[in-house]
Amino acid sequence: MNRFLLMGSREPTEGESARDLYEIAADLKKQGNEVALFLVQNGVLPARKGARAEALDRLATMGVQLLADDFSLRERGITDRRPAVQAVSIDSVIDRMLEGWKVIWN
Amino acid sequence: MDAPTLTFLMMDPPYESARSTTALRLVDAAIRKGCNVNVFAYEGAVSLSFAKQAPHANTVHGRDAQQEDHPNPKDWIAALIAAAEKGGRKLDWVNCGLCIDERGVAEAVPGVRRGSPADFWKFVESSKNTLVIPTR
Numbered sequence: 001m002n003r004f005l006l007m008g009s010r011e012p013t014e015g016e017s018a019r020d021l022y023e024i025a026a027d028l029k030k031q032g033n034e035v036a037l038f039l040v041q042n043g044v045l046p047a048r049k050g051a052r053a054e055a056l057d058r059l060a061t062m063g064v065q066l067l068a069d070d071f072s073l074r075e076r077g078i079t080d081r082r083p084a085v086q087a088v089s090i091d092s093v094i095d096r097m098l099e100g101w102k103v104i105w106n
Numbered sequence: 107m108d109a110p111t112l113t114f115l116m117m118d119p120p121y122e123s124a125r126s127t128t129a130l131r132l133v134d135a136a137i138r139k140g141c142n143v144n145v146f147a148y149e150g151a152v153s154l155s156f157a158k159q160a161p162h163a164n165t166v167h168g169r170d171a172q173q174e175d176h177p178n179p180k181d182w183i184a185a186l187i188a189a190a191e192k193g194g195r196k197l198d199w200v201n202c203g204l205c206i207d208e209r210g211v212a213e214a215v216p217g218v219r220r221g222s223p224a225d226f227w228k229f230v231e232s233s234k235n236t237l238v239i240p241t242r
Binding site for chain 1: 125128132234235238239240
């Protein structure tokens with residue numbers, strides 16, 4: 001089992017790449033890996049409670065850890081998050097890098 | 107025990123994308139956590155450390171350059187290099203030489219050096235982990 005941290009910097013309405021990233025996260029999880037999705041920049045927009053981003057909820061149900069950069073949330077005035085998303089500092093990316101997680105930016 | 111080293115590769119030019127800001131935030135976080143940090147700036151990212159960046163006024167808002175206090179990434183990079191030194195660590199920032207020549211941005215802030223993609227390979231080999239932040 002490997003550990004993957006996927007950095008999602010785009011929102012799904014920007015194009016296919018964010019949706020592709022969600023699919024990659026799901027596939028990696030199905031293959032038995034530990035997977036976390038770190039939302040940053042506009043990638044945090046679907047973390048808003050009420051945003052049409054059921055794919056995120058599905059990932060959470062599968063066991064993918066959903067993290068959102070607290071700075072990006074504050075920049076965008078997002079205070080009400082969907083329950084599955086945890087606000088964390090960017091330090092958590094460094095922590096995982098030091099723990100040997102494979103970190104992939106999208 | 108030696109401090110761990112992390113490597114980041116950046117590709118975005120300054121003043122274009124939030125990715126540059128996030129990348130510098132990651133470097134800052136790594137330094138604060140006691141890491142040595144390598145940065146390989148590729149393509150447009152070689153302009154991030156260009157020493158001739160200048161603050162400017164904002165005539166629309168009626169502010170002069172000092173009032174506007176426009177942030178320039180070269181200052182952030184210099185501050186990160188200083189912060190690493192203060193903590194007994196090193197931020198080794200290498201700009202791709204061919205990318206510098208293409209863009210005419212050879213004058214970088216102190217502490218930034220010229221190199222080649224071979225340096226990136228060496229960085230990866232000697233680091234605990236590497237994050238590539240692509241333009242697309």
